[in-house]
Amino acid sequence: MPRTSDPTRDRILDAASCLFYAQGIRAVSVDAVAEAAELTKRTLYYHFKSKDDLVAAYLQSRDQPNLALFAKWFNAADGAIADKVGAIFTHLAKAARHKKWKGCGFLRTAAELANMPGHPAIKIGSAHKKKFEAWLADVLATAGVEEPQALARQIVLLMDGAFSVMLVHRDASYVEAAGKAAAALVHLSEIRTAERPSLSNKSQLSR
């Protein structure tokens, strides 16, 4: 029976995460992961049944930490809902300026494995993105925004667009542009909400 924590497995996963994110899936060999984890390939194959399995585990291990980070950025920000959404992009822009930043691991993996639609790693990526979109729709709904699900999807598109465009241009101002667009779309929803005669006008409408 598997223990709840497995140090060796975690060490492999840490090494795999580092390498896969930095260099890509197919560019990193199982040998390279084993060497980085300071053990032999045979041991790695004792803990993971194949490379595909390892790749899936890599993305799975990034699921909760990533979601938690976005939530932290959102919750730590002051101001109206548009400002809190904007804060996510501001933090993202800062992270994107780091040399080691290489975009979104989920999107890059999906891009690389686009010819394997049923790959477990892509399913994990899909679930991750869905979770983020659902969380965003939830906080938007709580803030009383009109059509929170549609707005959340639009913001996700801007965010993932920024992730991807950055890989081509390496210019963090694209992330800021995405943040401005997101804030504008949030304001637009707030205006629509305020205009609706059946609802009392929201006090947090900043202008």
Place this chain on the structure above:
Amino acid sequence: MPRTSDPTRDRILDAASCLFYAQGIRAVSVDAVAEAAELTKRTLYYHFKSKDDLVAAYLQSRDQPNLALFAKWFNAADGAIADKVGAIFTHLAKAARHKKWKGCGFLRTAAELANMPGHPAIKIGSAHKKKFEAWLADVLATAGVEEPQALARQIVLLMDGAFSVMLVHRDASYVEAAGKAAAALVHLSEIRTAERPSLSNKSQLSR
């Protein structure tokens, strides 16, 4: 002296485009390209000095056709500027429903080669995306929209976001959502333009 058209080179490029787009860069071997082009690997290496060179040529060959396609979709659409921009997304959504569609080759290549920042293929991708953004800013400016460059960038972010998210979810409704967001942002710019007292109100403002 090289001829203006080189059938053999073109045949290699066609085979490479097919395979690289369908399966990804590192997933396709030079042998596979040579076999698809019905010649030996050694002949391929006579026309291209390396695989990297071939990859760059592949993207270069997609530059103008892609831009022309977007321009065609835009020009063929009737209505206000927001509708013409929306038409690009509508056509994109239709294309995205095809089984063989695998997103944007430029973005996917950049995602796969993210660990090689100076790779010629990424530079070609960057130039391609810049060209599209500049073209979009130009048509927006011609339509009399406020801040055409900022708006063009936001639309590009939505479009590339749709390209990328589609690889994860395979759900064309994301493209439609991006189109709606783009149209909303265009309308927002038009409203701002109409509100500006120093400019006479534009006649093409549809509503």
Place this chain on the structure above:
DNA sequence: TTGTGTATATTCACTGGTTGGTATACTTTA
């Protein structure tokens, strides 16, 4: 027309290295 030189274009066979994955035996630990 025929022969010859030359640059272009193509092929076969090969290299040295890497790949994902495994058969088997050894070591640790409960």
Place this chain on the structure above:
DNA sequence: TAAAGTATACCAACCAGTGAATATACACAA
């Protein structure tokens, strides 16, 4: 002792790239 975990050594297939020989095409001279 028995199971879990690790290591050595190995495999067949594949990889990007190359050396040397060859085939083709065309210019020009005899």
